Amino acid sequence: MSGGSRLPPVTRSTKDQAPRAYQRIVDHVEAAVAAGELSPGDRLPSERELVAKFGVARSSVREALRVLESKELVRSRPGDPRGPLVLPFSLEPMRRSMAMLTSTRTLTLPELIQFRMVVDASTNLMAAARRTGAQLIAMERNIARMRESMTIGYEVFGRADLEFHELIAEAAGNKFIQVCGDVAREAILELITRRIVDAEDHTALMLRSLRHHGAVFTAIADRDGHRASRLAREGLYDHYADHVDDEARTVLEALVLEVGGRLPR
Amino acid sequence: MSGGSRLPPVTRSTKDQAPRAYQRIVDHVEAAVAAGELSPGDRLPSERELVAKFGVARSSVREALRVLESKELVRSRPGDPRGPLVLPFSLEPMRRSMAMLTSTRTLTLPELIQFRMVVDASTNLMAAARRTGAQLIAMERNIARMRESMTIGYEVFGRADLEFHELIAEAAGNKFIQVCGDVAREAILELITRRIVDAEDHTALMLRSLRHHGAVFTAIADRDGHRASRLAREGLYDHYADHVDDEARTVLEALVLEVGGRLPR
DNA sequence: ATGCATTTGTTCGTATGTATC
DNA sequence: AGATACATACGAACAAATGCA
Numbered sequence: 001m002s003g004g005s006r007l008p009p010v011t012r013s014t015k016d017q018a019p020r021a022y023q024r025i026v027d028h029v030e031a032a033v034a035a036g037e038l039s040p041g042d043r044l045p046s047e048r049e050l051v052a053k054f055g056v057a058r059s060s061v062r063e064a065l066r067v068l069e070s071k072e073l074v075r076s077r078p079g080d081p082r083g084p085l086v087l088p089f090s091l092e093p094m095r096r097s098m099a100m101l102t103s104t105r106t107l108t109l110p111e112l113i114q115f116r117m118v119v120d121a122s123t124n125l126m127a128a129a130r131r132t133g134a135q136l137i138a139m140e141r142n143i144a145r146m147r148e149s150m151t152i153g154y155e156v157f158g159r160a161d162l163e164f165h166e167l168i169a170e171a172a173g174n175k176f177i178q179v180c181g182d183v184a185r186e187a188i189l190e191l192i193t194r195r196i197v198d199a200e201d202h203t204a205l206m207l208r209s210l211r212h213h214g215a216v217f218t219a220i221a222d223r224d225g226h227r228a229s230r231l232a233r234e235g236l237y238d239h240y241a242d243h244v245d246d247e248a249r250t251v252l253e254a255l256v257l258e259v260g261g262r263l264p265r
Numbered sequence: 266m267s268g269g270s271r272l273p274p275v276t277r278s279t280k281d282q283a284p285r286a287y288q289r290i291v292d293h294v295e296a297a298v299a300a301g302e303l304s305p306g307d308r309l310p311s312e313r314e315l316v317a318k319f320g321v322a323r324s325s326v327r328e329a330l331r332v333l334e335s336k337e338l339v340r341s342r343p344g345d346p347r348g349p350l351v352l353p354f355s356l357e358p359m360r361r362s363m364a365m366l367t368s369t370r371t372l373t374l375p376e377l378i379q380f381r382m383v384v385d386a387s388t389n390l391m392a393a394a395r396r397t398g399a400q401l402i403a404m405e406r407n408i409a410r411m412r413e414s415m416t417i418g419y420e421v422f423g424r425a426d427l428e429f430h431e432l433i434a435e436a437a438g439n440k441f442i443q444v445c446g447d448v449a450r451e452a453i454l455e456l457i458t459r460r461i462v463d464a465e466d467h468t469a470l471m472l473r474s475l476r477h478h479g480a481v482f483t484a485i486a487d488r489d490g491h492r493a494s495r496l497a498r499e500g501l502y503d504h505y506a507d508h509v510d511d512e513a514r515t516v517l518e519a520l521v522l523e524v525g526g527r528l529p530r
Numbered sequence: 531a532t533g534c535a536t537t538t539g540t541t542c543g544t545a546t547g548t549a550t551c
Numbered sequence: 552a553g554a555t556a557c558a559t560a561c562g563a564a565c566a567a568a569t570g571c572a
Contacts, residue, residue: 284557286559286560314560321560321561322560322561322562323561323562324559324560324561324562325559325560325561326570342568343567343568343569344567344568344569344570345568345569345570346569346570346571347569499566
C-alpha cells in the first residue's frame, strides 16, 4: 500500500521529447504572468490544488514551484493557506544571470569595459537632459560625503562612488540602462579592482575619482549632455585602457573619440 | 516503517529564515561553477550520490537539479549513469529574464527604444572599426536576400531584417552588447510591430528598411563608424518617434543629435 | 547486438513544524 | 487556544531510458 504506479510519461512513440511534468506547470504560470492574468500580490492555487489541476504528483508541483521561486516570480511559505504569492517583478534574476556569465568568463573584461563606456556615456547624456533639482542636490550631497569619507577609508569611499553612479542612472530615467550599467560595474570591480588597489596609491585614486565626479556633476547641472557623455568615456579610458590588449584598446579609442563629437572641443 | 522523520528545518528559534534544503545544493554547485571547479562537460554526482553527500532526501536533490536546469547550468537525462551534465554557458537565461521583464511591462517602450538607440549606435560604430571582409560579404548577401524576399512576403523579409542586425552585432565583437540588442529588438517587435504592419503599407516599409540597411552597409564598408552610428539613431527615431509621448521624444532627440556630433553634417 | 545493472522520472505515503482563523 | 490546512521534508516503489560489458 505504498509506491505509486500511474503512467509516468505515457510511453512516447517516436523520439518526441516528453515535456517534463514540472515544466508544464512552469510554462503555464509564466505565460499567465506574461499575459497579465496573474499579477503581483495574487495567489497561486495551493500545492494540493495544483496537483489536482495538472494531474501530477506533489513532487512535480514542488519542483515547478522551486523553479518559479528561483526566478523570483513566486514565493511559498509553509502554513500559508492562501497559496504561493506572486511577487513584484524584480530585476534581480537578470542581474544574477549576467553576473554568472561574468563569473565564468563568458563575458570578457574588454567587452565589459566597452559596454560600460557606451552605457555610462548615454546615461550621463540622458541625465543631463532630465535631471531634476532634487536629484542634483542628492548628487551634491553624495560628492560631499565622498570627500569626507576619503580620510576614513577606501571601503566607504567605494560605496559612495557606486552610489553616485546610481544617482545618475536614476536621473537618466531608464531602468533597462540602469541595470545593465550596474551589472557591468559590479563585474568589472570583481575582475580587476583588487589588482588596482593593491598596486597603486589609494589617495591618488580617490582624488582622481573625486575630481572626475565633480566634473560630471557640473556638466549635468549645466545640462551639457555632450560634455557629461564625453567625460564618462574619457574617464573610463584613462582608468582601464592599460588593462586590455592592443586591439581592444583601439576599439575603446574609437568609442571615446567618435561618439559624441569628433574633437574634444 | 514508512514516512520519514528527519529534522526538517531543525526548529528555528527566532525568525531567521530556514535555508531550504535544495538551496544549499544549488548554491554549492553555482559556486563551484563560478570558481571554475566545475566546467562544461563535467558531470555532477548522481542523484543518489548527492543524497548521501548533502544528507537530504532525493526530492530535495531533484528540486535543486530542476532549478539548476532552469538556469541552463546542468542537464540530467533519465538512465544516464554518469550523472547530470554541466552545460556550456549560455546567454539564454539572461535573454529570458530580460524578456520576462518586457512582457510584464516592467520595462516600457520608450525605455526600450532609448536603449536600442544607444546600443545599435555603438554596435554600428564598433562594427565599422572591426568588420572583416568575410563579414562584409555576409552582409551583402543578406541584403540581396532581403531584396528578393520583398516580393515573397513580410514574414521572410522580417527574418532577414533581424539577421542583418545580428551580422552587424557579430562584427562588432561584443557578446554583451549583442545580447542586449537582441532582446531589445525582440521586445520592441513584440510590443508594436503588429500595430505598424496592420496600419501601414508593407511595401513602403520594406523599401525604407532596405534603403536604410544599404546606407548602414556602405558606412560600415567605408569604415565610417561615425556615419554608421548616426544612421542607426536617425533610423530608429524616424521609425519610432511617433509611438512615444512628448517627454520621451525629447530624450530621443537628444540621443540622436548630441551623441555622435552636434549636427547632421 | 543483447542483456543487465543502474539511473532518472514519476508517483504515493507519512511525519512534522507553522501560519491563519 | 485549538482546529485546520499548509508547506517542508523524508522514504519507498515502479516504469522507462541509458550505458556498458
